[in-house]
Amino acid sequence: MALLKLCSLSFLLSSAVFAADYAPVSSSCPSSSTTLVREASSGLSTEESTWAEARKAIADEALATWLAKQNSAWAEATTLPKLALSSSGGGYRAMLGGAGVIKGFDSRDSNVSTSGLWQALTYHAGLSGGAWLVASVAGNNWPTVSSLVTGLWNDTLDETLLLAEGLDGAIDIVANLKAKEKAGFDTTLTDSWGRLLSYQILYGDDGGVNKTLSGIAEFTEYTSHNAPFPIMTSTGVEVWDGQCSPDALGTQYEFSPLEFGSWDSGVAAFVPTEYLGSSLSNGAPSGSDCVTGYDQLGYMFGTSSSLFNLACIPADVNATEIGTLLYEILIKVHEAATKDLFGVFPNPFYEYTTSSDVSAQDTLYLVDGAESGQNIPLWPLIQPARGIDVIFANDLSADTDYNWPNGTEILQTYTTATAEGLTTMPQIPSVDTFLSEGLNTRPVFFGCNDADVITIIYLPNYNYSYASNVSTLQLEYEATETAALVANGVEIASYGGKADFGPCLACGIMQKSGATLPSECTDCLASYCYN
Template sequence: MVSLRNLIACLAGAAVAAALHIPADSAYAPKHATCPATPLVRGATGISAAESDYITRRHRKASAALKTWLRSVDEGFDSVSKEWPAHSSGKGAKAPVVALTSSGGGYRAMLSGAGVVKAFDGREKVKTGVSGLYQALTYEAGLSGGSWLLSSLSANDYPTISSLQKSLWEEALESSLLVTSILVSTPKDTIYSTVEANVKAKRDAGFEPTIIDPWGRLLAYGLLYGVDGGVRATLSGLTKTSSFKSYMAPYPIITALGVETGSCIPEVNATQYEFHPYEFGSWDAGVAAFAVSKYVGTSFSNGRPIKSCITNYDQLSYVLGTSSNVFAAACTPVPANNSADASLVQNFAAFVSKPGSDVSVRETFGLFPNPFQGRHDSPEVSGLSTLELVDGGVGVGYQGNPIWPFLYRSDVDVIIVNENSADTRDNYPDGTQIVNTYKAAVAVGLKRMPTIPSVETFVTKKLNQKPTFFGCHSTEAATIIFIPNFNYTFTSGQPTSKIQYHRNETVGMISNGVEVGNYGGKDNWPLCLACGITKKNGKKLPDGCAACFEEYCFN
């Protein structure tokens, strides 16, 4: 894993209050709204009715796509899929529910993860042995750099990676607004002024801005289409895209970690929060509750709005910025400086505070009004008016893969974990991240996490350099298909702190990511991946599956 101190150097209280006046002309500022009659906070007793309905309808389409892909790999899978009902409400066997997770790791993770999606996406012109699998996903989760990828896909109505690469990413990453000399240059004056106005509008509305506001807004210019870097995109607004309304896309989830008041980095048992179109909250025992995403920003007491409701606080740029927030870990005030010689984080501070002054440590967190304030069944946070959130890949027991949400969703059968962390000196995974998730799951008794070997075993057996299946033979655990970043055709172990990619680098990273998803074109990979997905679901698998399990399953 890249040194957090080095990353910050390179990149480098008061409650959130209800507003008396909110600027009507700001697309970024939170807004007053009439509260609905339905409850806005609920206990974590399963997924919400809205998510359940989406998943039921999405799974029907995913099942059909999975059946088509399996048959393209080997007609022997027909004996498995023929028993799947046409509708999820049917009796008997059903298609496995498959989720994809994209890890953290800055632009390295975003681009490598994008290549994996491209390899899986049946709409791409250049086909691989695994083309069509993306259409068979029911869920997709992202963290940090993985959340940038997921946000760019979901907010832009799920275009192909090829389209995003050519129409948005190549130019945006080459002329990166995260490079301070570019950010403060004359050609970028309009963007700088616009983001400055966004931050001011949020403050004028009575809400406390932090450096995560400009961080997220500037990232969004390279991730989201639309006026002013997709400023109108909200988390709850994803439900209005045509792909979502027609159940053509996997359900998106973004994760982050909570930090205890007075601390700057998450502890080993830090609360895992998840953001998705319908809800925000946590399954963890200290919170065990969810709130409707659209009304995040509202002040609550014991699950009920104190005054009027607030909308538009769930800015997608603020959510993806929070999921990738490593700045708070420095645990020191940041001087505001908007010059080309300043560090990036100092420039962010200048959006929040006047140059020459400092922003406080508190102003380096992603701050969210606490919807669980005063809630008896959320003892860990019931006394807090504000939640302080950071990147899920930092802290004592950092977990760079957003696996956690699927350990609580018992219907998820298979989790494809695309790991793009920088654990080694040359910025590749070594198993640390998924081992930490396994340890955390064991600590709280989550048996759906399969047994994961030690980091030493990962390195010795080179499990960090090739796909591996975990949980193949477990009746309790989900199957995890671990697909790590590896340099097949390009040096993809780029530093997490790298904030500018030239066009050839963006092309190289995504192309290598395609090879990661397709295991370098290995002949038996499509068949073995299909076998791993259907192992616990199928009665009669193709003859070649036995050899696949011998090669890929870790026992």
């Protein structure tokens, strides 16, 4: 069926007409400031700092309630750690398994030992498949995972991306790309990729075409501080120096409803997400008009999962069915070129003095957030400015030949953090140690006994109730498979229902508060803490 539709696609796509909803538009620049860019050295933006403070107050109430359920000794706890969740990449395996972890944390949606921790999170970061999860949750105003499964995913994941919304959907996507080109902006394979994904991930007309990342800040759950702050990550590639892929120290960029930018030296700056696509020089608008709408949500999570640069030759992109479809869509807009293998962004840090690595470039080229080897998006969460104490690191990577994690990704973040002098990251053992001690098959607490580092609660993929090591390349899921992966994710969150996990997890969390721990914590920390 897919091949039959592809045979008809080239002819039918030529009928696409402009659909302006996807195109960025000109708008007035904010009048309150002469610059839109701020230096990372200033810490968090005022907007994020204010929002996170309000969110932390609500999260603390939820954490206090959860702690009291684990051990009555915590009933009077007052100083509570700041919590975050990091959802790894790994295609739909990561999205669905990670969704199960959220369900296992969400007191609205489950009744296991970890239920209630979702309400206690201040931040949630994702990349690639994890970014799809962040976008599907935050981009739909934070519904329960169960409602996403029955109301959206069961229908949309049952058809491969090749058939998303049928040929009419593909024609709409061509029209979207034509409108963006007509507005004066380059389109690439990442545009068509993000648009296809959106039909499966977002509610709304034309696959949520009107949704922007900055628009999430207007959602009711966001404005009432009832959900964690969403972040997606991507990696920069120095195409101007002949690179096709980033190295291990490639610049880590982050997208949030408030800002886009990087903490890394060489960029070390942020711009309001709402004004991505604007022409800036040394942080200031080049004219009286700015651009809005470039942060279309599908383009954001499409960029976080863009792997087309691995081909590095445009003609090689169509070696697979999905590549063929994307290529057929793109060539109806323009002839393919090397730049089409990346997510492209007009550089907001052009001629900005602190962004020495990119200040001479008018365009940023971004790819999958995992291409630097950090498939768990810990980087934005270990920045000292955010003051996070405990991170749940959900690892659904396919490091082994059998699609299981083996510690490679979290180790790479530790190695990179060490090289960059970022001391908040706890020590992580070698892959050999992960395998020999089975650290990749059970929850592990890293950083327990060092007050100067963040505690990372490592939650790796494991087949508690289902063979959850499905291929990253699997693009089609029957409802039974979706349900099974989500259910196994609940088991990942709660350590398969192990009786002592909730109380011991409370010990691991509260050790970072500096509070006196109950005597029961001694055995717990001996069992779950690595160092």
